[in-house]
Amino acid sequence: MIFEKITVVMSVYKNDNPDHFSVAVSSLLNQTYLPEEVIIVVDGQVSSDINSQLDFYSQNDIIKIIRLNENKGLANALNVGIRSANFPLIARMDSDDICFNDRFEKQIKAMYEYDLDIIGGQIIEFGKDVNDIISKRIVPCEHLEMIKLLKFRSPFSHPTILFKKKVFDVLEGYDASIFPEDYDFFVRAYLNKFKFGNVPDEILWFRLGENRSETIKRRWGITYAKNEFSLYKKFLKMNFFNYYDFFKVVFLKIPIRLLPFFMFKFVYYKMAR
Structure with missing residues (x-):
């Protein structure tokens, strides 16, 4: 079987670690099913070390670099990158994670076998x-099980997804005004009748880093709680949530974000993921 070609879209910004970025890109270039194109969106100004790496990568025929004048966040960077993609399948990749070398081979085979529009996979989190x-x-692998989970949280690990570009086109991209933008993207994909799946295999090393507290702090606090509440209101307005669904997640999830951090950290790793 001849499979469609893949464009990988990733974003890099000023706080990224150059060594981690290098390993992430290398993991894309050593796939058993190679992407046809890797688009790196430079989200604002970056360090001299990362600029040096970008100069080196620009010599590779499959790597395309897009520079943005100012940092506007991941959703905007992904929208810019995906709109520039030349191929019908889009893969997500973060600038500090590491793909298993057979990630795309496993995902693309499953996508065609089960006629899926978006496919993710399992991750190993490391320090x-x-x-x-x-x-x-x-995360669950079957569409119906994933939809059940979608009422409470995302059924995908966002950095693992591979999806048909037509999904992005129909949805008109990520909503850069909402957070988490990936959860919103998947809900809108479901409402537009796209089919989900995850491979049962581990396909990506997800970097939590040595300081796990700093990693999860961005999912804690009043700002995150307000963003989450706005997202749930949007789900209610678009009729993905009924009022029971809405109040269930508001009362079960929002208070967790407002716990003292040491309590939030425990709950997050044990229950909230």
């Missing part, structure tokens, strides 16, 4: 390096 395994994030 200092891939030998420092912290946890595994397991």
Whole structure:
């Protein structure tokens, strides 16, 4: 079987670690099913080390670099990158994660076998390096099970997804005014009748880093709670949530964001993921 060609879209910004970025890109270039194109969106100004790496990568025929004058966040960077893609399948990749070398081969085979529009997979979360395994994030694989989970949280690990560009076109991209933008994207995809799946295999090393507290702080606090509440109101307005669904997530999830941080950290790793 001849499969469609893949464009990988990733974003890099000023706080990214150059060494982690290099390993992430290398993992894309060593796939058993190689992407046809890798688009790196430079979200504002970056360090001299990353600029040097970008100069080196620009010599590779499959790597395309798009520079943005100012940092406007991940959703905007993804929209810019995906609109520039030349191929019908889009893969997400973060600038500090590491793909298993058969990630795309496994995903693209499953996408065609089960006639899927968006496919993700399982991840291993690590700290200092891939030998420092912290946890595994397991998500359901079947469409109906994923839809059940969608009422409470995202059924995908966002950095793992591979999807048909037509999904992005129909949805008119990520909503850069909402957060988390990926959860909103998947809900709108479901409402537009696109079919979901995850491969049961681990396909990506997800970097939590040595300081896990700093990693999850962005999902804690009043600002995150307000953003989450706005997202749930949007779900209610678009009739994805009924009032029961709305009040269920508001009363079960919003208070977790407002716990003292040491309590939030415990709950987040044990229950909220």
